[in-house]
Amino acid sequence: MTRSRGLSLLLVTPALVVVLALFVYPLGYSLISAFADKSGAWTLDNFDKAFELYTRDVVFTFIIIAVSTTLIGAFSVAIGGYLTLGENRTAIAVLAWLYRWPLFVPFIVAAQCMRTFLAKNGLMNNSFVSLGLLDIESTQSFLDWRGIIITFVWKQLPFVTLMVAGAMAALDRGTIDAARNLGASRLRILVEIVVPQVRGTLLVGLILSFVTMMSVLSVPIMVSGGSPTMLTVDMAYRINAFGDYGVANALGFISYLMTGLAAWVYLRQGVRERSAQ
Amino acid sequence: MIANAAITWLPRAIVLGLLAFAIFGPLANLVLWSLAEAWFFPNKLPSQWGFRYWEQVFRPTGRAMESLWVSIWIALLTVATCLAVSVPAGYALARGRLPWRALIMLAFLLPQAFPSLPIYINVARVFYEFGLNGTVAGVVLVHTVHGLVYAVWISTAAFAAVDRELEEAARNMGASGLRTFFSVTLPLALPGIVASAIFVFLESLDEFTGSYFVGAPEVTTLPLLMFTASMGGNYQISSITALILLVPSIVFMLLVERFLKADVLAKVGT
Amino acid sequence: MRTLMRSTAMIATGLAAGLLLVQPAAAQRTINVMTAGDQNMVDYVTDFLGPLFEKDNPGIKVRAVGTGPGDAGSQKIWERLDAQKKANTAQWDVDVAVVHQKMAGQMVGEGLLDAYRTKVSTGGLVTRDTAKNALGTNVDGYVIPMFHSQTAIAYNPALVANPPKSYDELVQWVNTNPKKFGYNGIKGGMSGVAFVFGWIYANAPNAQQLMEGPYDAKTKDAWGPALAKLKDFNQKVVITPGNAGTLDMLNRGEINMGPVWVDMFYTWQAEGRLPPTMRLQILSPGLPGQPMYYVIPAKAANMDAARKFVEFATSPKIQAEGIVKRFNWYPGIDAQHVQSHLDKAVWEKLFKDVSPQDLSSKGKPMPISQYFTEILEAYERVAAN
Numbered sequence A: 001m002t003r004s005r006g007l008s009l010l011l012v013t014p015a016l017v018v019v020l021a022l023f024v025y026p027l028g029y030s031l032i033s034a035f036a037d038k039s040g041a042w043t044l045d046n047f048d049k050a051f052e053l054y055t056r057d058v059v060f061t062f063i064i065i066a067v068s069t070t071l072i073g074a075f076s077v078a079i080g081g082y083l084t085l086g087e088n089r090t091a092i093a094v095l096a097w098l099y100r101w102p103l104f105v106p107f108i109v110a111a112q113c114m115r116t117f118l119a120k121n122g123l124m125n126n127s128f129v130s131l132g133l134l135d136i137e138s139t140q141s142f143l144d145w146r147g148i149i150i151t152f153v154w155k156q157l158p159f160v161t162l163m164v165a166g167a168m169a170a171l172d173r174g175t176i177d178a179a180r181n182l183g184a185s186r187l188r189i190l191v192e193i194v195v196p197q198v199r200g201t202l203l204v205g206l207i208l209s210f211v212t213m214m215s216v217l218s219v220p221i222m223v224s225g226g227s228p229t230m231l232t233v234d235m236a237y238r239i240n241a242f243g244d245y246g247v248a249n250a251l252g253f254i255s256y257l258m259t260g261l262a263a264w265v266y267l268r269q270g271v272r273e274r275s276a277q
Numbered sequence B: 001m002i003a004n005a006a007i008t009w010l011p012r013a014i015v016l017g018l019l020a021f022a023i024f025g026p027l028a029n030l031v032l033w034s035l036a037e038a039w040f041f042p043n044k045l046p047s048q049w050g051f052r053y054w055e056q057v058f059r060p061t062g063r064a065m066e067s068l069w070v071s072i073w074i075a076l077l078t079v080a081t082c083l084a085v086s087v088p089a090g091y092a093l094a095r096g097r098l099p100w101r102a103l104i105m106l107a108f109l110l111p112q113a114f115p116s117l118p119i120y121i122n123v124a125r126v127f128y129e130f131g132l133n134g135t136v137a138g139v140v141l142v143h144t145v146h147g148l149v150y151a152v153w154i155s156t157a158a159f160a161a162v163d164r165e166l167e168e169a170a171r172n173m174g175a176s177g178l179r180t181f182f183s184v185t186l187p188l189a190l191p192g193i194v195a196s197a198i199f200v201f202l203e204s205l206d207e208f209t210g211s212y213f214v215g216a217p218e219v220t221t222l223p224l225l226m227f228t229a230s231m232g233g234n235y236q237i238s239s240i241t242a243l244i245l246l247v248p249s250i251v252f253m254l255l256v257e258r259f260l261k262a263d264v265l266a267k268v269g270t
Numbered sequence C: 001m002r003t004l005m006r007s008t009a010m011i012a013t014g015l016a017a018g019l020l021l022v023q024p025a026a027a028q029r030t031i032n033v034m035t036a037g038d039q040n041m042v043d044y045v046t047d048f049l050g051p052l053f054e055k056d057n058p059g060i061k062v063r064a065v066g067t068g069p070g071d072a073g074s075q076k077i078w079e080r081l082d083a084q085k086k087a088n089t090a091q092w093d094v095d096v097a098v099v100h101q102k103m104a105g106q107m108v109g110e111g112l113l114d115a116y117r118t119k120v121s122t123g124g125l126v127t128r129d130t131a132k133n134a135l136g137t138n139v140d141g142y143v144i145p146m147f148h149s150q151t152a153i154a155y156n157p158a159l160v161a162n163p164p165k166s167y168d169e170l171v172q173w174v175n176t177n178p179k180k181f182g183y184n185g186i187k188g189g190m191s192g193v194a195f196v197f198g199w200i201y202a203n204a205p206n207a208q209q210l211m212e213g214p215y216d217a218k219t220k221d222a223w224g225p226a227l228a229k230l231k232d233f234n235q236k237v238v239i240t241p242g243n244a245g246t247l248d249m250l251n252r253g254e255i256n257m258g259p260v261w262v263d264m265f266y267t268w269q270a271e272g273r274l275p276p277t278m279r280l281q282i283l284s285p286g287l288p289g290q291p292m293y294y295v296i297p298a299k300a301a302n303m304d305a306a307r308k309f310v311e312f313a314t315s316p317k318i319q320a321e322g323i324v325k326r327f328n329w330y331p332g333i334d335a336q337h338v339q340s341h342l343d344k345a346v347w348e349k350l351f352k353d354v355s356p357q358d359l360s361s362k363g364k365p366m367p368i369s370q371y372f373t374e375i376l377e378a379y380e381r382v383a384a385n
Helices: A005-034 A045-085 A089-099 A107-117 A123-130 A145-169 A173-181 A186-215 A218-223 A231-242 A245-276 B002-035 B052-058 B063-095 B101-113 B117-130 B136-160 B164-172 B177-206 B209-214 B222-231 B235-259 B262-267 C002-022 C039-056 C070-086 C101-109 C121-125 C167-176 C190-203 C207-212 C219-234 C243-251 C262-271 C303-313 C316-326 C335-339 C344-350 C356-362 C369-383
Strands: B036-038 C029-036 C060-068 C096-099 C144-155 C257-261 C279-281 C287-295
Touching: A005 A245, A005 B063, A005 B101, A005 B117, A005 B136, A045 A089, A045 A145, A045 A186, A045 A231, A045 A245, A045 C369, A089 A145, A089 B002, A107 A123, A107 A145, A107 A218, A107 B002, A107 B177, A107 B222, A107 B235, A123 B002, A145 A186, A145 A218, A145 B002, A173 A186, A186 A231, A186 A245, A186 B101, A218 A231, A218 B222, A231 A245, A231 B117, A231 B209, A231 C070, A245 B101, A245 B117, B002 B036, B002 B235, B036 B235, B052 B063, B052 B235, B063 B101, B063 B136, B063 B177, B063 B222, B063 B235, B101 B136, B117 B136, B117 B209, B117 C070, B136 B177, B136 B209, B164 B177, B177 B222, B177 B235, B209 B222, B222 B235, C029 C039, C029 C070, C029 C303, C039 C060, C039 C262, C039 C303, C039 C316, C060 C070, C060 C303, C070 C096, C070 C101, C070 C190, C096 C101, C096 C303, C101 C287, C101 C369, C121 C303, C144 C190, C144 C243, C144 C262, C167 C190, C167 C219, C190 C207, C190 C219, C190 C243, C190 C257, C190 C287, C190 C369, C219 C369, C243 C257, C243 C262, C257 C262, C303 C316, C316 C335, C316 C344
Parallel strands: C029 C060, C029 C096
Antiparallel strands: C096 C287, C144 C257, C144 C279, C144 C287
16 A cells, blocks of 8 residues: 555654654763763763762673573573473473463562562571471571572563574474484484574573663662662662762663663664564 | 383472472462561461451552552553554554665664663653653653554564455455555454554553653552552552552453464564 | 453543543642652651641642652652742642751752741741751751651560660671661661761761761761771671661561661551560660751742641641651650640650650761761762772
């Protein structure tokens, strides 16, 4: 129908306007604000202050996200692999039903769950104590950066697994069956045959998770009490307690840099794939 | 024979059991806290059970009911706004000939490539100047741009999945472009579009960060209420509101599996 | 088809509910009370003060909005007033605000407030210094304290037989009992902030100058050793999410000691959220307390109603019944006006663990605002980094 370019452009304009006004413009604003002082002159003072006060948090944000992403990648390949290569149908059915549950739990609800689950006398530790695996004095509270990692992995794993398992299921079974006939172990098949073929999907899932986790405020603020914590908490603190947009945006810029490489890969991949459609 | 089966099943059972504990444990915790009237250390389970906090949450004058209505209202407005802009955009991206196509696609991919919190902070600041901060309209706008990410791509995929031959058959029978769209293309793409509406509704209902900066303190959505209750140490109220938030999510999870066909799902986010 | 009908029904309900919410309160006057602080501050207005005032003044409705704990909550109120001032709005939409000291000083300095104290009948009931001086800024005439509060260390006597009595003793106790003391750092609540100030008073020179001024930019150079010690201390304690977080962890036995607001402590005990066996103690040389202030914005839309509201809230009867009896705060107006309205037992309850002598010798003010900001920033730079 839309052979005319003008009409196509018209149809796309409202959505474009929304994205430009409510995303690209604030993005530009944020970049400028990071490099400007109160009078508008260019300065690196905001970054000075940001590193002076929050170096530890910058490092920890990166560690938390990197570890979470790695764990999500590993577990999703493991679950997807079992669903594709597993031989026991009951186990596969149970696993398929089980792993999806956290998918639709919003981050803030997950944070609330974990806040009482991972506490020193929370449900997890209490269960271990009841089973005799731990004694009550040696229980640890996981409500720090480790709790943030656990919450992120818990919440994002089903999303990535869904994509990876779907991609694995769409693979041509021919190569897999051939390898089985040659006597290769399932682990070997997973690593050498299946994973290379679903690498694209896995990468996209991990990048999306990476960016998502960098944006979350509810989880670090509710699960972890204090330092070290994620940059999102520091940004919110800067704004709420001091109205300090300069330093908050400087921290924002640092988080853009962290996702920068991932974002570039994603954008390049995304544009290439969609042009091909 | 049975012993043999039991032995081979043991490692599987343990792993599946641990997984089930890891997945359902935190959720069960929510249910426990919603029914706990008193829970002191060192008790492993609440010492007093009851529905007292449910009454507190559900009383008509309570803040929770008001927050629920505000959240639903905002979510509905967001879906309406989002669909209004994303359906035409999706159609144009799937079918039309667009100049600067790559650049336009880049624009729609951008919100997924950057952490959104710094964006929300600055949006809030801009909204202050327009008097949109702390209003329902402001929150709807923020939720819309967040939801566009899903809406545009799902609707593009939905339109792309419609068989061109059916459209051309209609044209050949003399139907106008508009008529073809409404009687052939749109109904076929509808399941995908409804799925995107559901995604957007859910994302809006559960959205916290944007509402925190743009809406608080006048507009209190249910996630914000949950957050305040939790930070105030009131775990019963926050657990109950968390369960309220979960209900639409679980309901729609079952619905989505019906609507989303494999080919549409495969194209999402890839 | 059915889904379509269902969605239409949902949309219709949503529209109706939305219209009800979006419409301003018709016919009646509504005064908007914005209050910083924890949830108990909002509850005070919605559950106690509001209904009583509405009963006495039919035709006026009270709407309370909470902006959150700590100075961040006060900051939000300031932002709102500042935005409306810059936009030259004729009538501002906040009628009464309850803010912390630091922000009150800033608001007076920027001309955002109405000098109402002489215009209400209860203005003369408060003679304390805190009504005139907010962390070094002269606020005379612009504020009436809503209450005075004090921080103290809460502890579980069953698990802590011999609680430390001073900051130095606390450091030694924490060395032998790691991770059993918790406070919320400087984010999420003022109890942690108060603890840090008390630490600086105890470990850095010139405590009196920090509390009274004059401000000298070189003072902070002497804070190095005290902050290094605090950083070391932080490794052995738990950092909680906020005021309520500390109380909650005390309740769940995850920590055995922590700084709390005395009023929140008693309120939680009364509500069954904290075991009745817990006790309080102020560390020497002292821990800060603070008042929170009733202020009226300079261009409040409902100025008369706002003044009436503050007059009502600071009347001796309401201070006795609400502030002291129900919510366990120390009164905002002078004690002698309030004491006569309460029976002895209720009054004594306020001083169960923290006697008037303790209060006068170990209850300190917060530092003056320049030092206030500098200590917090130094904390972030040294102790938390």
